[in-house]
Amino acid sequence: MLQVSYIRDNREQVLERLAVKNFKQVGLVDDIIVLDSQRRALQISSEELQSKANASAKQIGELMRTGKKDEADALKGQTGAWKEDIKKLTEDLAAVDEELQQKLVLLPNLPHASVPKGITPEENEVVLEHGNKPTLPENALPHWELAAKYDLIDFELGVKITGAGFPVYKGKGAKLQRALIAYFLDEAEKAGYAEVMLPLLINEASGFGTGQLPDKEGQMYYVGMDNLFLIPTAEVPITNLYRDVILKGEELPVMNCGYTPCFRREAGSYGAHVRGLNRLHQFDKVEIVQVVHPDKSYDVLETMSTHVQSLLQNLGLAYRVLRLCGGDMGFGSALTYDMETWSAAQQRWLEVSSVSNFETFQSNRLKLRFRNAEGKTQLAHTLNGSALALPRIVATLLENNQTADGIRIPEVLVPYTKFEWIS
């Protein structure tokens, strides 16, 4: 959520930045500015009246104590009359403020200056490509066939138990999941992230804090009986750890990592591109989150990007890094890098990580602040990234490492899997 004071003082800039995100509701921004000035006008008049009433009440108390009951009664009448006005003004104020808030949450975050203009994923900027795309043997198989061939993943069983998009991992397939999770967590810990294990259900306040609510509830599974949502990413519970918190300056940066399953409804996405592990309703992911000083957030974004890339390099996967264009970016992000690995059997790039700087977009909603050098509270910047999401990593590992004799496990994973080959 943007800060009203910023919108008020930087209308042109806000509109210009929003245009990069392909957001063109100029009217909304102007509505916000009008509502804000209405809000302040109402606040001034209601507070003036309240101030008078408070003084009067104090005076009545004084008169009562000194036994001047008549004078007190006279004052009571007058003060009582103000009460109606105060009530009216306060209600108006609340109504205007409510409307302001409702409009405010509709504005996406402003993109960073380096974000390319564009609407479709094709307009994302390729920042770098790393590693050679492997050439596969003649009869190479896509991962879903490999998974069946070696009995690693059973998609049909998952359908029986839950539905499409909920795979059952078996044998070495299951162990590979566990190995990847442990490996990613260990690497994150080495990089300075403190591990947390989290609730998988979140309440509305948490969903609001990180930007999933309002409006994006359709992407989450909802447990109506208790008004809770299944997490779409560990970002939500981890970042919300710091909701309503004022950190000491020296506590920054806060670095956390966590493994959770993630649940996404992904309504309406079916077809060849979502086959196998390409898109699931439940998947595993290790997330990294940082809460940092605003001056540091873009350096930290690079650090996080580097961390993710090092994982991909260690796994021996060819990948590329994209700087997302305005239209393809998330609602709350100011700058996002997507990491994609090359799926050799499918001959296409698969997104395996997304690393974003939210600047103060989330912290404003979360009321996540720190005490700055002047001793004042200031909104911190939040960042998060997948490090990494498992399914597409598994997909590319299976496909790219397939040989006539079986599938080779990357060296770094062997201590975790305790086996070198799937055959």
Place this chain on the structure above:
RNA sequence: GGAGAGGUGUCUGAGUGGUCGAAAGAGCACGCCUGGAAAGUGUGUAUACGCCAAAAGUGUAUCGAGGGUUCGAAUCCCUCCCUCUCCGCCA
């Protein structure tokens, strides 16, 4: 799920209608004291929004949340949420 108790500032904890944004203590910060430290001692120590060019200052709100009574509510009433204890159930 049943019964009871309770939610006050960073913490402990006082406060049952007016002088309460809130006693006291602890903690923390800065100073004094000290060769240095401890002890002692002094001062300070919530947040948000508004007014002001800004600092200073100042107004309003906030004692779990929302509503009500009253000239005036941390204090009285109602609703909700949460925590704790005991019992029950249970991985």
